Amino acid sequence: MTLHETALKSVHETLGARLVPFAGWNMPVQYRGILEEVQLVRTRAGLFDLGHMGRVAVRGPDAVAFLQRVQTNDVTTIKPGQIRYAMFLNEQGLTQDDILVYHEPAGDGWFLVINAGNCERDLGILRAAAASFRVTVDDQTRQLAMIAIQGPRSQAVTQRVTEIDLAGLKYYSWARGRIAGVNGALSRTGYTGEDGFEFYVPQSEAVRLWNLLLEQGRAEGLLPAGLGSRDTLRLEAGMPLYGHEIDETTNPLEAGLGWAVKFTHDFVGRAALEQIQAKGGTGRRLVGFVTPSRRVPRQGYPLVAGGREIGKVASGTSSPTLQTNLGTGYVADAFAQPGTEIAFAIKDKLEPAKVVPLPFYKRSR
Numbered sequence: 001m002t003l004h005e006t007a008l009k010s011v012h013e014t015l016g017a018r019l020v021p022f023a024g025w026n027m028p029v030q031y032r033g034i035l036e037e038v039q040l041v042r043t044r045a046g047l048f049d050l051g052h053m054g055r056v057a058v059r060g061p062d063a064v065a066f067l068q069r070v071q072t073n074d075v076t077t078i079k080p081g082q083i084r085y086a087m088f089l090n091e092q093g094l095t096q097d098d099i100l101v102y103h104e105p106a107g108d109g110w111f112l113v114i115n116a117g118n119c120e121r122d123l124g125i126l127r128a129a130a131a132s133f134r135v136t137v138d139d140q141t142r143q144l145a146m147i148a149i150q151g152p153r154s155q156a157v158t159q160r161v162t163e164i165d166l167a168g169l170k171y172y173s174w175a176r177g178r179i180a181g182v183n184g185a186l187s188r189t190g191y192t193g194e195d196g197f198e199f200y201v202p203q204s205e206a207v208r209l210w211n212l213l214l215e216q217g218r219a220e221g222l223l224p225a226g227l228g229s230r231d232t233l234r235l236e237a238g239m240p241l242y243g244h245e246i247d248e249t250t251n252p253l254e255a256g257l258g259w260a261v262k263f264t265h266d267f268v269g270r271a272a273l274e275q276i277q278a279k280g281g282t283g284r285r286l287v288g289f290v291t292p293s294r295r296v297p298r299q300g301y302p303l304v305a306g307g308r309e310i311g312k313v314a315s316g317t318s319s320p321t322l323q324t325n326l327g328t329g330y331v332a333d334a335f336a337q338p339g340t341e342i343a344f345a346i347k348d349k350l351e352p353a354k355v356v357p358l359p360f361y362k363r364s365r
Contacts, residue, residue: 238359
């Protein structure tokens with residue numbers, strides 16, 4: 001299978017990145033050690049190529065009604081320049097993808113960021129639904145580069161390359177303006193638990209912007225980082241990853257994402273979720289756990305308590321920030337209370353663990 005490549009592939013090769021297949025793309029998994037890159041983002045700033053993510057513009061007189069139908073959040077409450085987390089569900093209330101919904105700063109349209117591995121399916125969902133509305137669904141993934149900077153020094157670096165006033169740009173907001181001398185967009189979301197920004201510029205400007213950011217961020221210790229550290233960072237921050245904490249076998253209520261579901265409109269899957277609520281849930285919940293074991297819990301390992309399997313690991317990692325091994329998993333409701341002693345099984349050996357609240361890590365503000 002031919003892998004897609006971002007506009008920054010040659011830059012990654014020059015910088016010595018290890019490139020691996022990810023969701024159909026050839027992406028940098030690391031430049032140095034993954035744990036070193038985690039510490040980089042927690043203490044200074046890291047630069048990420050997010051060119052594999054899907055970028056879709058939605059416009060038209062029925063755009064609000066269309067979005068109310070296809071996703072779970074209430075877009076009528078999203079003001080121009082704001083961003084909200086949401087999900088695409090199927091009629092059974094099961095998660096097809098988690099997405100970010102951007103309301104254009106001028107109020108004249110919408111923009112969606114979707115996961116690379118689900119891009120084709122998501123576009124299929126959007127285009128099929130669009131047939132019943134006066135909207136256009138414009139896949140801009142190939143036209144726009146997407147670069148993220150994350151870490152406590154990210155604002156200082158970012159302000160050097162943009163005319164947009166970052167002091168006035170709140171978390172989960174975005175603006176359009178001049179970036180590195182060209183028209184682009186800048187959002188303030190992040191997938192690491194740290195402050196940070198996402199740049200959207202024409203693909204032809206990607207290499208120049210990337211190099212300019214590294215140059216302007218040299219004094220702040222800015223370095224490139226890969227998807228390996230990004231996975232550890234997001235897990236420390238308790239953020240879900242599609243294919244791990246959420247997928248088409250899970251619903252947002254049991255995943256602890258009910259806050260992104262607004263029962264104010266008739267979205268796909270609403271009736272199924274209401275039935276689940278009426279029954280008191282599905283009998284399982286997503287939890288976080290830590291372990292004193294030197295073994296790292298991995299996706300699919302059984303979770304055990306009282307001599308029986310109570311669930312499975314969704315994600316696991318060695319956390320350099322918290323100096324422990326940790327993971328997430330779905331467990332039966334009776335074992336979801338923080339402080340509950342459980343274990344994860346590696347072959348026939350049980351490794352001790354304890355349920356803890358999510359997120360594992362929260363930055364000081």
